Amino acid sequence: MNKRLLVGLWSAVLVVAACGSSTGTPAPSSSGGGGSTNLAGKTITVSGAFVDTEAVAFAAAVKPFEDATGAKVTYNGDKTFEQAIVVQAAAGNTPDVGLMPQPGLMKTFAADGKLFPLPADVIASIDANYGPGWKDVGTAADGKVYGVFHRVNLKGLVFYPKAVWDAKGYTAPTTWDGMITLMDKMAADGTPPWCIGIESGAGTGWPFTDWVEEVMLRTVGAEGYDAWVAGKTPFTDPSVKAAFQKVLDVWTNPKYVYGGPNYIVQTAFGEAPKAAFDNPPKCLLTNQGNFITDFFPDAVKADLDNQVGVFNLPAIDPAVGTPAEVGGDQAVAFADRPEVWAFLKYLTTPEAGVSWQKSGGALFPYKTQDISLYASALSKTWAQAIVDAAFVRFDGSDAMPSAVGNGTFWKEPIKVLTGSENLDTALSNIQASWPK
């Protein structure tokens, strides 16, 4: 009986296999626009860390490219992208294009020979469409440019609930000392000023690094910052220690932060800001990147421009000024094919951001973009800030080698916050982990 059953099942399998076999996808109808390359039938695989609604928005953003060339772009989002890409690169299973959230990771791959440098025409397009600084972040140790920036984010933005702010008559500070005065005022009025949370799964601790980087940018300026990110200035240097201390002075002061350090280290970074919109608010200010608006309560998100006010984290040293700290995914090529370069070239043009500008939730760095296309007033100010900034610098922990930027720089401060380690030990641990 067993054997007959087996035979029966096998016949069924064969029948189905015969009926159902159809290999390959139908070739897309070529709609070759005048002048664009015809890439009909070619597929470009893209991998990145964003999923869900953002993946849908990305698909819409690349559609003009698909329509113009006939190529197909398939995007695969994986929240564990940073680990998965390491495994894939080691095994030889990489996508054509990777959207790397960290320059540090890009540099490691470039050094290992996994990436292909951009050809001259793509670089020319970058020069035409981007302000200074963007090309440098996409450059690896060998001096060649590998990365193209598409969607970016802006950090060093301080959000507050407009209604309460106006009611109490607070005004946006323009200096760090002015901000301390504001913080004291808020504390005296009965509400701790800062909403802070740093829990983020494997990335727990990254908001602290953002604060330190912002202070560094405002104290040691562009060159000093670059030297630090490149590893020339050690973490044990007095200027770096002073920056850490400045942040800790705020974070560990019980009247300045809602909940205290223990609360900070176990509260998700997206949860903490919600307390500002409670009635009455438990805290008022959130220093974060523009993407934090995704976490605001639904009622606030629906009416962002009216509910939420923003000011830039103010300057500390007036001589240094107020820089823009940015972050973003850079597209790099794991494969050397004409359609891959055509796609990357497309990403360097403002056209690659238009649909996302309109649907909201993204910022783009192109100096040649049309700012008026952004959906919200806030987005317009931010995009303008990026384009107009005195100098733009990339998120430091992302740009450092991953052992530091994703490792000790994130983890050591947590120990300082919970009191299990002192600052000097933490700084020397971080410095010790810098790859030789």
Next chain:
Amino acid sequence: MQQASAAPPARGIGQVLATGVGRVVVSIFVPIVAFIVLWAGFLFLKDSGAPKLVIVLVAIVWGIGGVALLYVVANWLTEKLPSVWHRRILPFVFVGPAVAILTFYLLVPAVLTAWSSLFNANGKAFVGLDNYVYSFTNPEMVTAIRNNVLWLVIGTLFSTGMGLAIAVLVERSRLDRLAKTLIFLPMAISFVGASVIWRFVLSFQPEGQPQVGLLNAILGTFGISPVSWLTGEPLNTILLIVILIWGQTGFAMVIIGAALKGVPEEMLEAGRIDGASEWQSFRKLVVPAIWPTIVTVATTIAILTLKIYDIVTAMTNGNFNTHVIATMMFQQAFTFQDSGRGAALAIILLVGVMPVIWYNLRQFRGRAI
């Protein structure tokens, strides 16, 4: 054992040859057909544009049937061999696939890992035992090893112990089916789900604010200020172990419960007649009777605690000194991109588990191996 049928001697030579040749042809033909069928199935699953449901059904049938078919064909082929070869080869037909798969998936990677543990971060320079020295001297690593010992001892002891206690208790209760199902239920929950569940138990909100976590809320009703459970060590590791116990006790309970049902009633009767109390009977008769089961359960859980990764990652990510060896291994290999140190930790883990295995294998020696 089947005997190969001899060709009937009354036929002509041609017939005999035909039968001989025929048999050889059939012996080659059948496996080839089997192979083609399997290959067709494989291609279908890989490239077909058929509706998902069809693919899934074909996958299930093909996967299971394929393996069964391979065994049937392999067995059929060996039966065609002369008896001596048949007897020699058949055991390897039975045991071979398991050994081959394990070699490929576990043994070879383990050997490769042991090899790469002797090299530096990018695998290019030989560093001997440096990585191991680092593992035992670096404070964070030492903490991780300490934590793993806590996991091993507390996790195994309590899961097995409570499983035993609950199995005994539940056996005499009217609620036994309900208890068995509900206490086993946590095993069915994925680690992601379990981490969300326990977040709602251990959550910490500042004093004076409404507590979202169950433990702090209970403390609050007694007027005690909320405790930050996840950041205080070593209590945080112990609480993470509680999560394991919550999940694994059901496993222990079910298996030990089944073994308990097999304890002969006459033995217990005899004990009672001899005047043994309930407790004495339990200690001297029941426990020895089910001891092999207890050891097997404890072994399985012990191995699980030594390899523990998901719970720690989901709850604290190793922060607040909750790291264990497996999480450190992951961090070294992926965050610090140090394949040498990651490998060394893996080997330390492997070696650490061996005593448990060794104890178990000694048990087997008493049986027919």
Next chain:
Amino acid sequence: MRKITWSRVAINLTVLFLIVVWTVPTIGLFVTSFRDKQSISNSGWWSAFGQGGFSLDNYDKVLFGGDGLATAFLNTLAVTVPAVVIPILIAAFAAYGFAWMQFPGRRILFITVVGLLVVPLQISLIPVLKAYLAINLNGTYLAVWLAHAGFGLALATYLLYNYISQLPKDLMESASIDGASHFTTFTRLILPLSMPALASFAIFQFLWVWNDLLVAATFLGTSGDVAVMTQRLVSMTGTKGQDWQLLTAGAFVSMIVPVFVFLSLQRFFVRGLLAGSVKG
């Protein structure tokens, strides 16, 4: 063995207490799955009973929102069922071979097999992935089945050997006297007799594979049409996890099938996974 009534009551009460302690955390999640994001952050789930405001929103989004859970569910099914049956089959053959067949190297091989229980699966990922890519096997169901088989065979063989080696020797002997080959003895006699052990291991393997994320993500992939349910649920929470409350409903949705499997196979447990390990 008649006990005094109050002792029986005490036992039942203790069991009830244990049940409550064990299920309260899960109940917390269950209640939370019906609440909205804001309430979840602001008050404990127990206060939901007084507040009200229950809704099916989370379940709605999980089941019907976005790319749809149906494909992911089918993928999980396609991965799980063979990944449970195949290792059991292979392990059963091996356990029988180790228990009842004589061959050179039997002891060494068995010790190796059981010894491999210690190996953590994370170290296998890259070597196996490289091998798969070399033979163009990656991204197929077969790749994941074999991987799960590889990771589960050591335990399966260990548990099944435990059971099969305890079966009465005379059973095997009378079968061979009747002219049965090893194969027939195995398929017609041993397999049916080992049902309790097979079913017990099946449940654990089922749970492990059903809830697995890492192995499927590495060998099958994470793109929409091959992602398994665990993958879908995790990415449903948004890139930065902003919709984590969906996990509350997601956890329950994904629990239904395993619990159902457990309940249906539960009667096999009673006959004892390790009945043979009871002396006497």
